[in-house]
Amino acid sequence: MILALLHGAGDFDESLKIVNTCGWDTDCNSANVGCILGVRNGLAGISPKWRDPVADRLYLPNADGGRSITDAANEAIHVANAGRRLAGLDPIGPKPRFNFELPGSVQGWQEARHEDGALRIVGRASTPTFIPLHTKDMVTGYMLVANPTLFPGHRVRAIAREGQGRLFLSHYGPEDASITVEGPVFDGGEAVWTIPEVGGYPIYEIGVEGDVLLESMDWRGVPSTSWPPVEGTMPGRAWVDALDRFNYVRDRFDFLVQNEGVGLLTQGSRDWDDYRVTVRLVPRLAKSCGVVIRCQGLRRYVAFLFGAEGEVRFDRCQYGRKTLARAGFDWHQYAEYEVELEAEGNTFRAFIDGKLVLTAQDDSLASGGFGFVVEEGCLGAGTPEVSPL
Secondary structure, rough: OOOHHHHHHHHHHHHHHHHHHOOOHHHHHHHHHHHHHHHHHHHHHHHHHHHHOOOOEEEEOOHHHHHHHEEEEHHHHHHHHHHHOOOOOOOOOOOOOOOOOOOOOOOOOOHHHHOOOEEEEEEEEEEEEEOOOHHHOOOOOOOOOOOOOOOOOOEEEEEEEEEEEEEEEEEEEHHEEEEEEEEEEEEEOOOEEEEEOOOOOEEEEEEEEEHHHHHHEEEEOOOOOEOOOOOHHHHHOOOEEEOOOOHHHHHHOOOEEEEEEEEEEEOOOOEEEEEEEEEEEEEEEEEEEEEEEEEOOOOEEEEEEOOOOEEEEEEEEOOOOOOOOEOOOOOOOOOOOEEEEEEEOEEEEEOOEEEEEEEEEEOOOOOOEEEEEEEEEEEEEOOOOEEEE
């Protein structure tokens, strides 16, 4: 990297050529050299021939799966806000998910161009909301772990400065085929769309077709949807899988297994705050098992657990594990229970077969997704459903 920076003399193309032809770990070396030169020279120092094919797309495989499908502009704001918090300053935002305010930003939209703080679309352009069709079979040394960012029940609002067009989305279907759903047209410069049910399949892109100068597009909050067992591999890949066994194609949710320690299978996003999860659970042989809510990765969540015999409890996992509340409940292995969890403000409620069995209060985690948790054993489950409170 030092060699490339010295002999590249600040030229982006020349520096990348040098660092790549040196060999060894060229991916990391090229990324670091490119980052340094981006800071040094700004956007003008990077030719469109490099920027246009990437279109700001950024994939961040991590246990907080709602952050995995993102873009360079949004992540730049996240980094800036982290620095502002450390400095005691107010954060930037909130802004629409796609706002195109940063110079040259297209935020993952291919076949479109930045124009005066907006996005010029002529024809058909889209941005990913999950693992895109052209990358699902990509073979690398790493797996792209991600939750979708767009679900049925979300309300999408798009603002256009000028032009005519309509919204559309694409989702996976049986045998992982692509299915497109047409949305509303822009009316008076605005298109509003409550995303319809798509049969339990993950939505992998949203887009605009027409001749439009798109100023912004946004959706946020808790959807109203479910995850029924369906054919194909991509519905299973739409979960962040940190279990020893989750064979979606064969078992769906019937056998969720963790051999040692605690394993999770999670779904959703950091902007899910007050919501309800409903699911049928079958506690099998396990040290503890149940459902997590307000989940922000593998080490931050609130869990409702079938634990010791004759007892259920709420645990909070954050810098260690703490039991928030427990209550007697005569549950049995291999029996089925209809479980409903609610997170509202700092209050967590658990219902079993329609009866309130446990309440807890905790201020630590204000938002996050949901999922299943198994500690050294096996859990069976039915179709999970989520709805806002």
